[in-house]
Amino acid sequence: MSNLLALVPLLPAAFALGWWTSRRIAAHRSGAEVSELSSDYFRGLNYLLNEEQDKAIEVFLRLAEYNRDTVETHLALGNLFRRRGEVEQAIRLHQHLVSRPGLSDEMKTVALLELGEDYMRAGLLDRAEALFSDLVAMDAHAPSALRHLVAIYQHERDWHKAIEHARRLEVMTGEDEAPMIAQFYCELADRARQHGAHGEARDYLDKAFECQPDCVRAFMLTGRLQSENGHHDDAVNAYEAAVNADSAFTPDILPPLLNSYARSQQMARAEGFLRDMLGRYHGVSPVLALTDLYRKRDGERAAIDFLTAQLRQRPSVRGLMALIDSTMDKIEGEARENFLILRDLTRKLLEGQAMYRCSRCGFGAKAHHWQCPSCKSWSTIRPIHGVASE
Numbered sequence: 581m582s583n584l585l586a587l588v589p590l591l592p593a594a595f596a597l598g599w600w601t602s603r604r605i606a607a608h609r610s611g612a613e614v615s616e617l618s619s620d621y622f623r624g625l626n627y628l629l630n631e632e633q634d635k636a637i638e639v640f641l642r643l644a645e646y647n648r649d650t651v652e653t654h655l656a657l658g659n660l661f662r663r664r665g666e667v668e669q670a671i672r673l674h675q676h677l678v679s680r681p682g683l684s685d686e687m688k689t690v691a692l693l694e695l696g697e698d699y700m701r702a703g704l705l706d707r708a709e710a711l712f713s714d715l716v717a718m719d720a721h722a723p724s725a726l727r728h729l730v731a732i733y734q735h736e737r738d739w740h741k742a743i744e745h746a747r748r749l750e751v752m753t754g755e756d757e758a759p760m761i762a763q764f765y766c767e768l769a770d771r772a773r774q775h776g777a778h779g780e781a782r783d784y785l786d787k788a789f790e791c792q793p794d795c796v797r798a799f800m801l802t803g804r805l806q807s808e809n810g811h812h813d814d815a816v817n818a819y820e821a822a823v824n825a826d827s828a829f830t831p832d833i834l835p836p837l838l839n840s841y842a843r844s845q846q847m848a849r850a851e852g853f854l855r856d857m858l859g860r861y862h863g864v865s866p867v868l869a870l871t872d873l874y875r876k877r878d879g880e881r882a883a884i885d886f887l888t889a890q891l892r893q894r895p896s897v898r899g900l901m902a903l904i905d906s907t908m909d910k911i912e913g914e915a916r917e918n919f920l921i922l923r924d925l926t927r928k929l930l931e932g933q934a935m936y937r938c939s940r941c942g943f944g945a946k947a948h949h950w951q952c953p954s955c956k957s958w959s960t961i962r963p964i965h966g967v968a969s970e
């Protein structure tokens with residue numbers, strides 16, 4: 581039964597293939613030939629339905645020898661195999677198709693693109709790269725081949741080649757790839773920074789800004805670079821620019837920004853900036869930062885008053901947690917025990933929570949990624965706003 585259920589998604593496509601093949605065969609052949617081809621076809625379909633894919637492929641390949649019009653059928657079947665994870669079968673089928681004499685250039689290109697996708701799915705990235713590079717060199721159906729190459733170079737973290745091919749893609753399609761290319765430059769900048777090559781990192785950041793003047797990641801990296809060099813005034817400028825470029829990233833930007841305010845002794849500027857944020861940003865991070873600032877400057881009472889007033893306007897579990905922590909010291913006896921339970925529950929609630937989500941595919945994550953691990957889009961993973969998160 582489970583075998584049968586697994587095949588259910590196959591059926592419409594398989595019958596469509598059958599209808600198409602029979603129709604084409606009937607149009608071209610006659611009499612005994614038609615009945616032989618039809619019986620071959622049904623034998624192949626039967627093997628397919630019984631999960632005897634090797635035998636099915638033999639039959640379908642034999643059909644292809646008889647009839648040169650079955651290219652689309654083969655492409656559809658190969659695609660089906662790949663989608664079902666039967667990558668070896670898909671590769672065999674597409675390789676056979678590619679090597680077939682008399683195939684039109686257009687169909688050969690399509691078959692090669694399919695074969696390249698099979699290789700990618702099988703993890704044979706070097707073979708896929710070689711195949712797509714040949715296609716690009718031949719100038720055949722190049723946009724898809726270029727897109728695949730950009731994906732391969734991202735996977736291999738070869739950012740220079742990724743940039744080169746993304747630029748070629750831009751020229752070919754006229755589509756704007758600048759935000760993605762800016763991310764590639766940020767990757768290079770961050771790598772240089774980690775190796776202590778700060779001058780090189782700054783050059784890459786300049787290139788990122790050339791691609792995307794409001795690139796929030798490039799501002800954040802600039803801030804980090806300045807801070808690591810002890811230039812905390814400049815770090816503050818860069819981090820504030822990052823918040824202004826895209827306030828969605830505030831929860832990630834505030835901790836290093838607050839550190840730079842403190843290091844450059846600009847706490848009045850910090851208060852002004854955070855106060856200003858309260859009016860235009862609805863998350864809880866600036867509230868928590870201001871609470872901390874007031875605690876250090878004006879004492880616990882002032883901090884709790886500010887936090888309580890803010891939480892009435894923007895309910896937040898993280899805010900509640902901060903309130904419990906602040907209040908804890910003032911409580912004794914049974915009430916304190918109850919508060920401990922409440923704090924424990926609140927902490928557990930926050931622990932199980934995804935703090936980030938991809939706006940494209942819905943992937944949830946506890947930590948931030950610039951490239952979505954699931955759909956591979958850039959800058960789509962953002963902090964979640966809501967009572968239990970930001």
Ligand SMILES: [Zn+2]
Binds near residue numbers: 940960
């Ligand atoms: Zn995604």
